[in-house]
Amino acid sequence: MSDSNVVKPSLQHKAPLPFVGQKRFFLKSFRKVLDEHIPNDGEGWTIIDVFGGSGLLSNNAKHLKPAAKVIFNDFDNYTERLKHVDDSNRLRRQLIDVLSDYPRQKLLDKSIKPKVIDVIKKFEGHIDMRVLSTWLLFAGKHATSLDELYASHLYNTLRRTDFPAVDDYLTGVEVVCESYDTLLPQYADQPKTLLVFDPPYVNTQQGAYAQTGYFGMVQFLKLMQYVRPPYIFFSSTRSEILSYLDFVQECDQRTWQRVGNYEKISLKACMNKNSSYEDHMIYRFE
Structure with missing residues (x-):
């Protein structure tokens, strides 16, 4: 063949x-x-x-x-999860608008954390908790719900670029x-x-x-x-x-x-x- x-x-x-x-x-x-x-x-x-x-x-x-x-x-x-890559990319861009000037790998302070949470709460689309965990939690940590995420220490580890297309994966x-x-x-x-x-x-x-x-x-x-x-x-x-x-x-x-x-x-x-x-x-x- x-x-x-x-x-x-x-x-x-x-x-x-x-x-x-x-x-x-x-x-x-x-x-x-x-x-x-x-x-x-x-x-x-x-x-x-x-x-x-x-x-x-x-x-x-x-x-x-x-x-x-x-x-x-x-x-x-x-x-x-692959079906919702576009939503994850859209949410990433919205978070970038808030965190663009914030130092990477740093704990979010009391002034910026509520703004990040507000973006997530207002987001209209699918939210992938594993993706969000890699963006906002300390390395290796994983939140299973948004409430758990909101109660956690959040960090700016946001991905710098969109996820690639997955059409033929x-x-x-x-x-x-x-x-x-x-x-x-x-x-x-x-x-x-x-x-x-x-x-x-x-x-x-x-x-x-x-x-x-x-x-x-x-x-x-x-x-x-x-x-x-x-x-x-x-x-x-x-x-x-x-x-x-x-x-x-x-x-x-x-x-x-x-x-x-x-x-x-x-x-x-x-x-x-x-x-x-x-x-x-x-x-x-x-």
Whole structure:
């Protein structure tokens, strides 16, 4: 099948809208692994982005392997957010009018904070709380409601430019919205099906995800029952996956035969100058 017969999105290097945990620093490694293990344009293959998040991995997979069936499980309703990019850009411009002369990265004082809140209250359009949080809250903070935002310390971290157009971000990608334990059984025995996992970290704060608090230890253990090659699994030293795999290797050879003998790529990530951790991409194709 030639490229002229397939439809693919333009390749993106980061998600068009903010999303906690997007894997943009792993994209080079992700692309390399796909090219090494899925031949040509991916005809005959299915790639399932089980915890789709921002859809960035789905975008890259479909661009690189355009003949493959790529399924983006939009469990966090990212596609709904994409529909309102124009509103977010319009709100940004209105906030810029208020904050244009205010120092960046600085706490809003008592004279300017009410003006910012007034702009938001009068805005006629969709308000994306995740976008607004990245613009007005300290790094890493997230407000789930406007009342929570208004009660917080606000900062001028407003984006300098509009968000880009997103018309073809998921071109050719099949979008679904299902829990992993209803999605994965549909493809359990299907050949040439790559499972891509990027689940929330177990027992960590998940307020920035649509399904707050839904992924705990029991959910993690249920998920691991569905993991089988070929798979790519993203994790971190902040999660339990490597400790779990060490335990399985020692105590559960049957499970180890299914999920073990993997390869690993690690990247160092810094939260701030005093805190860092490692992100991991674990994968197995045979």
